[in-house]
Amino acid sequence: MRKLLCVMITCFSTLLHAQDFKQYPMWNEALPMEQRVNDLVSRLTLEEKVGQMLNAAPAIPRLGIPAYEWWNEILHGVARTPYKTTVYPQAIGMAATWDTSSLKLMARYSGLEGRAINNLAVAEGKTKDRYKGLTYWTPNINIFRDPRWGRGQETYGEDPFLTAKLGAAFVRGLQGDDPTYLLAAACAKHYAVHSGPEPTRHTDNINPDTYDLWDTYLPAFKELVVNAKVAGVMCAYNALNSQPCCANDLLMNDILRNQWKFTGYVTSDCWAIDDFVKNHKTHKDVASAAADAVFHGTDVECGTSVYRSLVDAVKRGIISETQLNVSLSRLFTIRYRLGMFDAPSKVKYAQVPASTLEAPEHKEHALKLAQQSIVLLKNQNQLLPLSKNLKRIAVVGPNADNRLAMLGNYNGFPSRIVSVLDGIRDKVGAQTEIIYEPGVNYASDILFTPDNDAAFYSYNNKQGIQASYFNNENLEGAPVYQTVVSDINFIYPEGQLPAPGVNSRHFSIRFATSFTSAKDSTYTWQMEGDEGYRIFMNDSLVLKDWNAQPGIRTFKWKAQKGKTYKMVLEYWQNEDAARIRMQKGTYQKADLGSIANRAANADVIVFVGGISPELEGEQMPVNVQGFDGGDRTTVMLPSVQTELLKQLKATGKPVVFVMLTGSAIATPWEQENIPAILNAWYGGQSGGTAVADVLFGDYNPAGRLPVTFYKSDEGLPGFKDYNMQGHTYRYFKGAVLYPFGYGLSYTSFNYAPLRMPKIATRGSSITVETEVKNSGNRDGEEVVQLYIAYLNAKGKAPIRALKGFQRIALKKGESRKIRFVLTPEQLSLVNDKGEMYQPAGALLISVGGGQPAVKLEGVSKVSWGTLMIK
Template sequence: MTGVAYSFAQQLPAVTYKNPTLPVETRVADLLSRMTLEEKVGQLLCPLGWEMYEIKRNDVFPSDKFKQLIKDRKAGMLWATYRADPWTKKTLSTGLNPALATKAGNALQRYVIENTRLGIPLFLAEEAPHGHMAIGATVFPTGIGMAATWSPQLIREVGKAIGKEIRLQGGHISYGPVLDLARDPRWSRVEETFGEDPVLTGEIGKAMVEGLGGGDLSHPYSTLATLKHFLAYGISESGQNGNPSFAGIRELHENFLPPFRQAIDAGALSVMTSYNSMDGVPCTANHSLLTELLRNEWKFRGIVVSDLYSIEGIHQSHFVAPTMEEATILALSAGVDVDLGGDAYMNLMNAVNTGRISKTALDASVARVLRLKFEMGLFENPYVDPEKAKKEVRSEESVTLARRVAQASITLLKNEHSLLPLNKNRKVALIGPNADNRYNMLGDYTAPQEEENIKTVLDGIRAKLSSSQVEYVKGCSIRDTVTTDIEQAVAAAQRSEVIIAVVGGSSARDFKTSYKETGAAIADEKTISDMECGEGFDRATLSLLGKQQELLKALKATGKPLIVVYIEGRPLDKNWASENADAVLTAYYPGQEGGIAIADVLFGDFNPAGRLPFSVPRSVGQIPLYYNKKAPQSHDYVEMSASPLYPFGYGLSYTSFDYSDLHLSALMPRSFEISFKVRNTGKYDGEEVAQLYLRDEYASVVQPLKQLKHFARFYLKRGEEREVKFILSEEDFSLVDRNLKKIVEPGTFQIMIGAASNDIRLQTKVEIK
């Protein structure tokens, strides 16, 4: 027995931090004790990764730039190594497919393990808001489309698929989900969010984090989910990306912080700061947010990473630090562990040597990074299998899931005289700039795609009808006002029985657009691309750009039934369509299978059940417009109603649902079970999304007139009835009082249950003693 034990001990590494049988904390402490100041700072650097490899035939090698980076800076992370897009200048021919990506990751890992003093493996961080932003990965609907499913179960599956594809290729950190509340549709990044509501955002965000691994880094496909952006980034002044945000402390605690807390409780181990400032303090230098709240109060044990070059922004954009070293000191002192970009934190060495930053503060950040590397098992298993990645990235299961999510997201806004679903015997004129434009289906943060991978609406309809039944004319572009073929579009419409016009916007980046250092696009008058949305493309209006409105009016004049489908990254102006079109749908950015999903809905192979995750305004003059505003009730403007054109939670079906038999029973003094019945009373099988809203009638601080608390999406065959139950807990009745304490006050609460925020079918009240 002694001999066996001795033999086993002989096989274990003599160096403590390399011994996998020891506790992680022991290994971290040992490794930290061996590191020089330069090596410690290196672990906090996350430089741009796409220039760190070279492809030679069918193999990948570390580039000279990478070798120099490791020599000079000893970097412990890379960002966007596998990223391909016009900004990185990586194309289908010059970028990495899944098999080459694994070879790149393996080559970089091998180099640092074999050519550095301590052999610490790299963290590879990748963009993944709606799929891994890499060639060959599955492209799901963007965040706003995922939220429109109102299905945490479905989004949990998406998280699993994204995490698996990243880890198969050798990545470890996923940037996403985006938990910013979007209250201003002029803002360019609405498409990345889960909408305007904290409860819907929290539930969808939690599901995504659970799918990405839920913080269990021992699982082979778990990633470090990175929550973006901390904090209140989506309500920037004037809708301008990165502008200051204005919100009271109570408002932050009531609405903007809860989705992050929920996702962290679900296992998220990384949080990204935001470019904006609040109350004069840049979020990347906000100690009260990043340390006092996140670490001390919430006990967050993960890492905080700056947004790209946001540490530089403390000095260069916000002008609160006169030097870069001062900006660096502010960021680390506030609680920022990792420098995305990797230039700012090079100033830490001088700051530590001169005593302006303590070694203890530096060590704390380094230890957090190392701990997560150990927990993920990178010291034992740093390499991945190219053949497995080649076979399993964008698998048939993932593609099917992309279609299911796209189907579930599509939201029917109008269906006059039950025009939809269409009979497959009709002749269709398919018109519009988004009817057959592959990249306009995908949204921002998407890699280049093989043409056959993306299904447009034309592809979807052609798969259902004979070629003689479909006539396609583009009509016009999204933004270009010079090149149009509206006359041909009208002629095609006149030859048809029904018109399907696919209009909207685009976040499709191209090689003509200029980009900032941060990757945000620069809008200019010289470049007439389709792009009117996506990071940096803020809008002053929400109207259709180019000649799209002219196209719609010309099509309407033919007298043929008109269906308008919006492909969009933000809620565009739908006033004309709501009054003049026979049917209106939004499909958001539906991803690679979006065209098939839209055709499925149009022709009745899928009954739509998407619900709006935001309010659709009548005018930009109403902004900010969101359903859960605080009292008092809004009054109408001189020119128009104060109500939205389409409210939060709204969406139609081809069938109808009746609500009945509301029952309320107490479980505990401040906990209740709500039950009711929903019956499918129409002629189609379909899904309903039941929504429960709450209102505190009188409180010590002003409360929302209506706040979503619970929701459920479920399927009912025609004629079928089911009982739905929700549990109202003490948390649901709580508020943030005048002392910023979360409490439950005695009082009367209205309980409202229905199919949308403006479509309440059942009501009751409950008294909290």
């Protein structure tokens, strides 16, 4: 009886609290935020505290705390949501704009779309859903140290100064300008010294010297933490100096919290804490791993649930509950700053409507950024721009009509994606005939040609294939959705719902059909799936890849005339994006000569090649020559594309080469033999329109390379070599194909001599001025770049270093005065202890349209001067 009475009292107490939790100080909007946060944390049980330190933080109904998912993405537009969103160029493409204002506006527009999605989630009670929250794990400000790194496309390039300025602009745009509330919360990642290789990222132990750490790997993080006030930081998978980054004394305690005074939150990269025990083997068990990560200020664990062991760690005395409170205070401070505990009427951004998604001004800006990102690498005899009155244009190549290549990785999905082929067709209209030839695959001349014979398949005596969806990975229970499809070729982007009522993750599908062979024949199918699949013929298992291996599988089936065969494909998906494809067809070797002969009938040939985010990216299961695990094994353009370009050039018709890529590609033959070359990156939803605008002269290109394009693999240090000597323009001493900062225009610019002091004292700022004139016959934009070379440095120093840039627009004949103010910090170097100092002696300062001493045709002349530091 006493036990029953206690239960009744407990239930009554819980109900009472559920009714009046709004009376707690944590909900009082008139109180200081810190007091409200402290009150909230004080009311949590140990188990509740630990739950709030996972990326999927559960609801706490007794306190009115809603569930929250910390894991959200917004690299170049809101990514992986069920909604259509604006997709801007991939980050490396936006870096090629060298335009902080454009990047800041893009981040603001993306933040507004993210708010609209979150407002819908709040209204629908779906705050626990991934990719609908407001804490975005972006930007990626790692240095693109090596061109073979597959995730380099997510960065702002190889230079610390450019990365810092662009990253800071992104943070300021995304987080907004309200003094109380964040529009959204940015997160600087991956902290630190993280840039491949992808296959070994969970086990790598990086040991950079102190000079490289402070000269190259930390400046962008310092800028975002100290000056841009980024809300979050993500610690990396790898170890630094034998300590995992998420439990690293130097990175986390000394630099981030003590030196930089960071008060925001830190999240682990997903599954990084699990690596302590499984891969780095630095901790004996998950409890000690979790406790050590928290000791070092890692507030959220993503991916696994190692942090659940913190309950046991507290009870065992490994860590105190007070230490957890420190992390919880940081986490809830972010949520309060996002307005999650205040009335929507009070929160400026809580009113953003769903109509903000793909707003007209957002789509216009996506086109502008795509235009700004395009780099004109070569334009011999002014082949470009092309006339819009050509009778016939051949558009050839694996990227010509590839819409997925426009999206890069960590992407959303817009209502329309414009391929290069689409853009050219839209531009020239019906009066111009377009000859389209995909030609070859990215790295092979063997093409699989689907026959697209929909009538081949039938289900219950009707044409098609039945697709049954299950909300589990094992095809268990009744399907939650069924439909009939004509073929199996589906891509389910991460966060997108595969079908009505179906989970975006942890689902499975059964495709069932039959076919009757009209003759004795051997049929060929090409099969690809992400997590796992198996195929049955007449109830017999004929192909099993239940833990999918990299690449495409082929299977064949001998069929007898008039016989009917039952065919079933079962597929399961766990995390991330999903792809399931089964196509019947034939393999054929591309006839390069025939392709060139058909293209020879055109007035001009536009070859659209390069590579694809299906080949380079995060830890990808890719089995293609030249690529490994998402990285590249060579910087060379795949040879099959060069061979096709040789055939196209032999036609005698002018050839334009348009590259889509997220990284630097070596094209030595093309530079020598193809008259016009554009680099268009992964241009976002309007990438094809932007390419056409440049090809036909409606936009004068002014993109500049944020990375060095090397001539070949020769001279590149080993991929795992994190010593900066020999890496990037700052330390590579060999000749390159296209240097960092390079890009041409349809007009020309002249620079007046520099106006600057001849002598300066240490600790003082200096002003550098010049005048830029558009001396050509077209309006255009120029990216004015300032570099410093340290002529008398006795210790380590870069060959030269970018210290200022401005993107400006000038009418033909127009001049403008340009002014740079260089601070003592910008005039300083780093010593071997990681300390900044100003070397005495001469500094060579250059201002122009690129690095000094670049001799490629069409580059603006550079003005320079010498400054003596005393």
